[in-house]
Amino acid sequence: MASESPDVVVVAPVVENGGAESSNGKDEQLESELSKKLEIAEDSKEDNDEEEGSKAEASTKKKKKKNKSKKKKELPQQTDPPSIPVVELFPSGEFPEGEIQEYKDDNLWRTTSEEKRELERLEKPIYNSVRQAAEVHRQVRKYVRSIVKPGMLMTDICETLENTVRKLISENGLQAGIAFPTGCSLNWVAAHWTPNSGDKTVLQYDDVMKLDFGTHIDGHIIDCAFTVAFNPMFDPLLAASREATYTGIKEAGIDVRLCDIGAAIQEVMESHEVEINGKVFQVKSIRNLNGHSIGPYQIHAGKSVPIVKGGEQTKMEEGEFYAIETFGSTGKGYVREDLECSHYMKNFDAGHVPLRLPRAKQLLATINKNFSTLAFCRRYLDRIGETKYLMALKNLCDSGIVQPYPPLCDVKGSYVSQFEHTILLRPTCKEVLSKGDDY
Numbered sequence: 001m002a003s004e005s006p007d008v009v010v011v012a013p014v015v016e017n018g019g020a021e022s023s024n025g026k027d028e029q030l031e032s033e034l035s036k037k038l039e040i041a042e043d044s045k046e047d048n049d050e051e052e053g054s055k056a057e058a059s060t061k062k063k064k065k066k067n068k069s070k071k072k073k074e075l076p077q078q079t080d081p082p083s084i085p086v087v088e089l090f091p092s093g094e095f096p097e098g099e100i101q102e103y104k105d106d107n108l109w110r111t112t113s114e115e116k117r118e119l120e121r122l123e124k125p126i127y128n129s130v131r132q133a134a135e136v137h138r139q140v141r142k143y144v145r146s147i148v149k150p151g152m153l154m155t156d157i158c159e160t161l162e163n164t165v166r167k168l169i170s171e172n173g174l175q176a177g178i179a180f181p182t183g184c185s186l187n188w189v190a191a192h193w194t195p196n197s198g199d200k201t202v203l204q205y206d207d208v209m210k211l212d213f214g215t216h217i218d219g220h221i222i223d224c225a226f227t228v229a230f231n232p233m234f235d236p237l238l239a240a241s242r243e244a245t246y247t248g249i250k251e252a253g254i255d256v257r258l259c260d261i262g263a264a265i266q267e268v269m270e271s272h273e274v275e276i277n278g279k280v281f282q283v284k285s286i287r288n289l290n291g292h293s294i295g296p297y298q299i300h301a302g303k304s305v306p307i308v309k310g311g312e313q314t315k316m317e318e319g320e321f322y323a324i325e326t327f328g329s330t331g332k333g334y335v336r337e338d339l340e341c342s343h344y345m346k347n348f349d350a351g352h353v354p355l356r357l358p359r360a361k362q363l364l365a366t367i368n369k370n371f372s373t374l375a376f377c378r379r380y381l382d383r384i385g386e387t388k389y390l391m392a393l394k395n396l397c398d399s400g401i402v403q404p405y406p407p408l409c410d411v412k413g414s415y416v417s418q419f420e421h422t423i424l425l426r427p428t429c430k431e432v433l434s435k436g437d438d439y
Contacts, residue, residue: 082143085170086135095131098424099435103253110254116427123319123426129217130321130424130433133179136169136215137222138436145438148228150205155195157203158182158379161213169215173370179214179221180299180375181343185407190286190327190335190416193407194342196378205230208237210418216374219297223323224434225420233276237417240272240283241328242439245419248291248305248324249432254425256316261324262306269307269328276330276415284333285326286410294321294422297373298348320425331414343405344393345375350401359392364401375405 075091078084086095103110110116120127144161161182171177185193186207195201203209212225227238247268251261265285272283291305303314307326316322346367355361363386367376370384381389396402410416419439424431 078139080143081147082139082164083167086132086139086168087170090132090135093128095128095135097131098134098431098433101250101430101432103430107254110428113428119427126220127424127426127431130220130222130422133169133215133217133220133222134224134422134433136165137213137224137434138438139168140164140213140215141211141224141226142436142438144211145226145228148203148209148211150203150207150230152203154184154186154201154203155197155199155379158184158194161211165213165215169217174219174297174372174374176217177215178374179216179223180345181213181377181380183210183212183225183343185210185212185416188331188410188412188414188416189339189407190289190329190410190418191408192343192405193339194377194379196340196342197382208234208415208417210416212418212420214299216297219374221294221297221299221321222422222434223294223299223325223420224422225325225418226439227417227419229417234274234415234417236272236274237283237328237330237415238419240269240274241326241417242419243272244269244285244307244326244328245324245421248307248326249421249423249430252305252316252322252324252423252425253430254316254318257312258303258305258314258316259309259311262311263309265306265326266308269326272328274330281330283328283330286329286333286335286416288334289325289327289408291322291324291326291420294323299323299345299375316425318425318427322423322425323420324423325418325420327416327418329410329414329416331410331416333410335408335410337406338409339407341404341406342377342379343375344377344397344402345405346371346373346402347400348373353399353401355395355399355401357392357395359389360395360399363389363392364396367396367402 076084076089078089102108140161143164147160148157162178165178169176181194183191183194185191186209191210191212209228210225211228214221214223216222227241229235229238244265248261248265251264269283269285274281274283285307287308290307293301293303295301304312305322305324306312355364366384366386393402397404421432421434424433
């Protein structure tokens with residue numbers, strides 16, 4: 001609101017008789033004073049107008065800033081089905097921590113060690129990358145769990161899951177994407193089964209399906225799995241492997257011997273029973289399946305975490321990533337390779353091997369470009385346009401460059417459940433990276 005200009009009082013000159021000359025002088029003086037007063041009044045009005053204008057401008061800027069801050073607070077929400085890349089849901093670039101568990105006994109001092117905290121600050125970019133992969137895993141599995149139902153083609157389940165991962169992780173060559181093929185092994189098949197192209201297998205009400213899939217950012221891998229069963233008859237079987245996995249996570253830590261973790265897992269697993277169609281089974285830990293350490297672009301990095309007693313005396317070390325996974329079975333508790341192979345992976349330590357077949361050389365170039373040392377399946381080769389590659393793939397396997405991973409099966413008619421999380425042994429604490437609200 002503009003201020004009013006000050007009143008200007010004009011005094012009329014008094015003209016005396018016979019004083020024409022003096023009257024003219026006074027007139028001129030009064031006109032000069034009047035002119036000065038008018039100039040002062042105009043200047044004052046302009047100053048006030050400018051002041052009011054700047055106040056109004058400042059007010060407008062404040063309103064704009066408030067609106068911007070409101071927009072910043074209103075973060076985008078994930079759609080249903082999920083389609084927004086996770087990186088857009090966290091504009092700060094910081095991704096959520098997993099579940100934090102403190103070390104026990106001789107390692108309690110690590111929690112407050114300033115030296116160990118500094119080590120973590122140096123590793124923060126790696127932590128953030130793997131947490132991004134973990135957040136993608138959580139959102140994808142939440143969606144998949146909501147849509148999976150009996151009657152669905154296994155191929156459709158896998159492709160829906162994998163396409164959702166590709167969107168949410170902003171797939172980008174070897175920098176971000178799927179870490180290994182989606183395992184959706186059924187019933188007595190414990191691991192490493194995914195449908196090849198043309199497979200017409202349909203998910204049934206009485207199936208026990210292990211959904212095991214991986215995500216990665218810059219080769220930092222999240223390996224995490226859960227079991228789906230629609231018939232409540234199988235709930236005790238799922239509970240056995242879930243609790244055994246939690247036990248393995250709880251026991252894991254810096255300087256802990258791998259064999260001690262296996263013994264604790266087996267004790268919990270085999271304390272469970274399940275009744276299936278009137279027959280009671282003690283749940284068994286599958287003795288020739290293990291958890292494992294994880295390295296950059298290396299899903300199996302050398303150390304194995306047994307799920308029965310009597311394993312290696314090797315110790316876990318600071319800074320290592322581990323997949324803690326357990327398999328509970330109503331069968332023999334021992335798996336063998338069976339069925340058609342779908343999973344393959346280039347050997348991490350494969351050096352240069354001379355190849356005779358031009359087609360094998362060409363296929364190896366495709367594998368190096370698209371997967372490097374990450375696992376892949378035949379559907380992935382089909383997807384990128386490879387055809388008639390089985391002979392070349394066999395040649396790469398025979399040459400020791402690529403390793404086939406056939407399905408791993410217990411006795412036919414048995415049932416296997418699996419749960420798995422990826423953990424990080426940070427210098428100050430243990431972080432269960434893939435933990436979510438679901439498990």
